[in-house]
Amino acid sequence: MRFLMTITPGTGHTYPMVPLAWALQLAGHEVLVASSGPGLALGEAGARTVDVAPGLSLGAMLGKLAATHPEVAAKLTQEAAGAGYLETVGGAVAMALRLQPDMVDAVIRTAEEWQPDLVLHSPLLTPGLVAAAKLGVPAVQHGFGFINPPAEMLRDVHADLFERHGVDLPAVRATLDLTPPSLIPTGPGLWSMGFVPYNGSGALPKPVYDLLNSRPEVPRIAVTLGSGPVPGEAATIMERILTTAPKMDAEFVVVLPTVDLERFGPLPSNVHAFDWVPYVSLLARSSVVIHHAGPGTALGAMALGVPQVMPAFKGLGRPVVAEAIARRGVGRIVQPEELGPEVLEAVLADPAIRTAAAEVRDEIRHMPSPHSVVDRLVDLAGSAKG
Numbered sequence: 001m002r003f004l005m006t007i008t009p010g011t012g013h014t015y016p017m018v019p020l021a022w023a024l025q026l027a028g029h030e031v032l033v034a035s036s037g038p039g040l041a042l043g044e045a046g047a048r049t050v051d052v053a054p055g056l057s058l059g060a061m062l063g064k065l066a067a068t069h070p071e072v073a074a075k076l077t078q079e080a081a082g083a084g085y086l087e088t089v090g091g092a093v094a095m096a097l098r099l100q101p102d103m104v105d106a107v108i109r110t111a112e113e114w115q116p117d118l119v120l121h122s123p124l125l126t127p128g129l130v131a132a133a134k135l136g137v138p139a140v141q142h143g144f145g146f147i148n149p150p151a152e153m154l155r156d157v158h159a160d161l162f163e164r165h166g167v168d169l170p171a172v173r174a175t176l177d178l179t180p181p182s183l184i185p186t187g188p189g190l191w192s193m194g195f196v197p198y199n200g201s202g203a204l205p206k207p208v209y210d211l212l213n214s215r216p217e218v219p220r221i222a223v224t225l226g227s228g229p230v231p232g233e234a235a236t237i238m239e240r241i242l243t244t245a246p247k248m249d250a251e252f253v254v255v256l257p258t259v260d261l262e263r264f265g266p267l268p269s270n271v272h273a274f275d276w277v278p279y280v281s282l283l284a285r286s287s288v289v290i291h292h293a294g295p296g297t298a299l300g301a302m303a304l305g306v307p308q309v310m311p312a313f314k315g316l317g318r319p320v321v322a323e324a325i326a327r328r329g330v331g332r333i334v335q336p337e338e339l340g341p342e343v344l345e346a347v348l349a350d351p352a353i354r355t356a357a358a359e360v361r362d363e364i365r366h367m368p369s370p371h372s373v374v375d376r377l378v379d380l381a382g383s384a385k386g
Contacts, residue, residue: 001381002030004116005047005142006107006128009037010058011200012226012296013122016144016178018045019196020120023370024377034110036103044201052106065096085320086149087157093124094158103127104161111135117381120176123149126158133167138380141175145295146183146321148175148190172384176373178299180363183324191376194367195299197280208274212281216251218270219287219348222306223254224279226294233292233313233336234259240339241290245271247341250348253282280304288347290339293322302330305361307353309343311336329356 003024007014021042024031033042033049037057043049066073072092097104104127111119111131118138121128129151132139151169155162177190186192223241225234234256245252245268257275267273283289283304291297293310298321301308308331310322325331329352334343347353
């Protein structure tokens with residue numbers, strides 16, 4: 001069978017889809033990826049790709065949205081996890097897509113040309129839904145964890161696109177949910193799939209290789225704000241780490257590429273800073289991770305059983321993720337100014353957090369694998385053909 005993946009051009013949307021692309025191809029199916037920018041990383045992982053908008057990234061899309069509709073973009077960082085959150089984000093993404101008509105048209109045109117049996121699409125990427133509807137094939141939303149916008153909401157916030165193509169929602173739909181059910185229970189129409197960490201390819205610089213193959217005698221604390229950290233937030237965290245590190249018998253590995261380290265002067269001897277580190281390998285030998293409550297980092301830490309500390313930054317789903325992690329007991333939310341030795345030592349010494357982290361790690365290992373999901377996708381595509 002043929003499977004088309006339409007992916008929002010952001011790393012956090014792309015990497016979670018790599019394991020299923022592998023599984024589909026290992027089962028003998030054809031996979032084509034329609035995306036741009038970071039979305040084309042699936043090509044490095046072995047999938048065929050079509051660049052539907054050369055040079056376009058999620059960051060560029062949000063930048064154009066901020067320049068054109070600043071009031072809409074501002075809501076993304078002001079909105080918390082309460083009622084109306086998904087509608088706010090969905091409306092903003094629909095607006096951003098309207099500012100990229102060539103990309104939207106190219107996604108739909110690629111689907112019409114390639115004639116897939118099923119379309120897998122990123123959350124909020126309505127062109128994938130429209131393409132599936134036009135072809136009369138199932139549409140499956142491939143989530144990145146914690147947030148699963150319903151198809152009905154996507155149709156409502158981007159009604160003009162559906163109307164322009166003369167379609168409604170595809171008759172056959174499903175959503176793949178990577179969230180462990182003990183954090184957020186699996187709802188109707190959601191298929192659980194275990195998270196498999198992936199964070200890109202490429203040769204490791206020698207200093208990174210040496211670090212990741214060492215086992216420190218003291219706790220190792222990883223620090224990251226994901227693939228697109230906000231410079232102000234990253235600088236705040238760096239300042240807190242530099243204040244904290246000399247007071248702790250621990251090793252800090254900091255990955256904050258937007259921070260100009262020269263402004264801070266010489267780093268403490270127990271702080272190592274890098275522009276990029278494969279976080280799977282880093283977390284596998286870390287005792288705690290400090291991060292921004294990004295879904296990919298959170299799921300990666302849970303898959304490896306690593307306790308989490310999350311400074312309370314707003315925007316793009318972070319409150320939803322952080323609150324779910326804190327409720328389950330695998331991590332703790334702190335105000336950025338509270339991040340210090342007391343908090344970190346308390347988390348390191350807390351047996352309840354370590355126990356909960358181990359439980360969720362085992363839960364993820366027992367969730368359906370991408371290989372088992374392939375059979376469900378094939379059955380779904382077959383049922384749509386009658």
